[in-house]
Amino acid sequence: MKIAKIAATWYQAPFARPIANSTFTYGASNKVVVRIHTDGGLVGTGWTNGTGLAMAIARDMGQRIVGRDALDRTAALAVLADDKVYGRGGLSAKSRSAIDIALWDLAGQVSGLSIHRMLGAHRDRVPAYVAGGYYAEGKDLSSLAEEALGALSLGARAFKMKIGLADPKRDLERVAAVRSAVGPDVALLVDANGGYDRATARLMADGLREFDVAWFEEPIDSRDVEGQAALRAAAGIPIASGESEHSLHEMGYAIRSRAMDVLNADAQCVDGITGWAVAAQMAAEEGIPVAPHGDQELHVHLAAAVPHGTFVEYYHGVNALREEMFVERLELNDDGTVSPPDRPGLGFVFDEERLARFRRDGLEAGAA
Ligand SMILES: [Mg+2]
Structure with a gap:
């Protein structure tokens, strides 16, 4: 062929x-x-x-x-x-x-066979978190809280929001508003996209603990592997990263340096599914779970194929391309999980x- x-x-x-x-x-x-x-x-x-x-x-x-x-x-x-x-x-x-x-x-x-089955099919459901909470013109605390509740109404039990653009005090108010809207039982994740310096990230980690944050994603520029490893050791909340590492060499170095508690490897930029599987294995060897970054239709297959796949990132309503590109969408199950389709290949x-x-x-x- x-x-x-x-x-x-x-x-x-x-x-x-x-x-x-x-x-x-x-x-x-x-x-x-x-x-x-x-x-x-x-x-x-x-x-x-x-x-x-x-x-x-x-x-x-x-x-x-x-x-x-x-x-x-x-x-x-x-x-x-x-x-x-x-x-x-x-x-x-x-x-x-x-x-x-x-x-x-x-x-x-x-x-x-589906990609999920080709990779070994560890389970058929993986928890999903809805990714959102971006900054936008005119978006206040109540519309942010509404957005989080909208995510839960889809069936999700986890929500991720952005931090790092507003000043730290304001961002903690944003996190507080979302936590108070969604209640104590929802997993709340925050993502700084590498926006803080080392000292501010440390202060934010201290402030975030009160809101029971499930992970603090890309607190600093992840190229600062030593800084992120030091923060991880001191933060008291899980640190997630990996979406910005586009080679297995960089990713392996960050993993072995214990720069994260959760690896967000993305098959769209780490040599595809072949590279992602290698990254996941490197993480497994260090006892680090994987929660792939982006594109649920692709990553649901991968997260569900490994024993340490803990979360799938799920986008809903953020942009027209994402909403309209597939004939069939990946829907959330009623327990807040997603399941890989049992269709050949990607199946979308x-x-x-x-x-x-x-x-x-x-x-x-x-x-x-
Ligand atoms: Mg991110």
Whole structure:
């Protein structure tokens, strides 16, 4: 089964109003979708967060693996790990990830197995947390609390909110407002997106303990591995990170340095599902649970496949692309968990008609 053609397409959906975390304001959601066509007519899909640059790299990488056996994922990844041409990490890691995910999807279609089953299927339900609580123009404490309650009304029993943009006192008021709205039994997570310096992160950890925070995500720039490891040792609340590590080398160093209590590895940027499984194994060896970052349709398969997969991040209503790109959505179970679909590969089919409205650009690799 040979790879005949690879199409990389960039989709973009603007937000109704820009949303912000501590470090960036986002006006739109961007995805690069990779579709790998085989000579037998199968199409595998993978994706990553990115724009035209990630699309162009994916096309360039695609040209290198056209004609290869579509089931030889490891061989394809090895060809695409060409540091001299693509550098290490960054956008090339994202594009390579999208290709790897598409190859796994193809292998699932060939075997008739879901990705979850291909990886070993540890359980069929994983708790989900609804990710939200962004900053936005005009968003006050009551609308933040309302948003958290809206997440719970979907069936979730956990909610994550942003901190780190407002001053620490104000952010603690925001956390207090959400805790008081959702009550004591809901898991409340906070995410600073690396926005604090070491000293402020320590002060925030002290302030957050009172609100029974389930984890404090990316308190400081996670490249400061020593600083984050020191904070983790002193914080008294669990520290989560991993979404910004785009190579297994960096991730392994952070894991072995005990820089986090929970690993948020993201298959969209750590060499796909193949790389994610390696990251998860490294975490297991250090007794660190994994709670993948982003994209529930992909990560529900992965978190449910390993014994130490504790949480799936779940987006609802944040942006049009996320809401409309799939024919079938991943719904929450009534106990606040999500379950991987027992369908071949990723098991989520794109709604091509609706997705087409968001198409910005496309490139193809293949025999001319
Ligand atoms: Mg985060």
